[in-house]
Amino acid sequence: MESHRKKSVTLIELIIAIILVSVIILGINSIDIFSRYHLISSDRRAKLQNDLSYCLDHITKEASKAIGNEAIFTSGSVVLINPNTTLDIFTDANGNGMRDIAGSAPKDKWIRYWFDSANYQLKYYADCTDATTPSCAGTPEILTKKITAFIPSVDFVTNGNYIDVSITGRWNPASALSPDNPEITMQASVNLPSVSTH
Incomplete structure (x- = not known):
């Protein structure tokens, strides 16, 4: 009588197979968690960069309309800065290329960028009074709500x-x-370009 050996899986082989499958599953899970974390972080960074880029583009566009002569009209007659808080710029609102006399119509105007540190907002006032110290009325446009520092400077x-x-x-x-x-x-x-400093 011949004996037939039955092929079967031993306990050791079964344990090794379970361990290998577990390692593969945990590895895939770790890679998934790692990639999702970096995807979220990269997405947030990109959206934040878009917000800040929009703010800088807005400032660049509006500030390029500045007009005046710091030497003739005294320092602070075109750009006023309250450190880390406000940036005021006298702009050629009517586009005639001249600094208009106060009270004449149509007149040039001041604009303001104000960092509201309590609410983390950068606000834009489009129409401020034509005075040495501009005062702004009306509802500002909120450019972003994610600002932690705003540092304008001029020299x-x-x-x-x-x-x-x-x-x-x-x-x-x-x-x-x-x-x-x-x-x-x-x-x-x-x-x-329309500001003279000499």
Whole structure:
């Protein structure tokens, strides 16, 4: 009588197979979690960069309409800066290429960018009074709600007719910086072609 050996899986082989399958499943899961985390972080960073880019584009477009002569009309007659808070710019609103006399119609006007640090907002006032210290009325346009720092600067003596603007934004500005709460700083130098500094 011949004995037939039955082929079967031993307990050791079964345990090794279960371990290998578990390692593969855990590895795939880890890669999935890792990639989703980086996808979310990259997406947030890109959206934040779009917000800040929009703000800088807006400032560049409006500030390029600035008009005046800092030497004739005194310092602060074209650009007024309250450090880390406001950027006021006297603009050629009617596009005639001349600085109009106060009270004449149509008249040039001041515009203002104001960093509301309590609400993390950068606000734009399109129509401010034509005065040495501009005052703005009306409802401002909120350019973004993710700003943590707004640093405009101007140095007509050293840099010529340029404004430098640095904006820092965070995905959730009320929370601390973390890998899932990215922060971005963007800078721009804005040319003021119709502003004379000599």
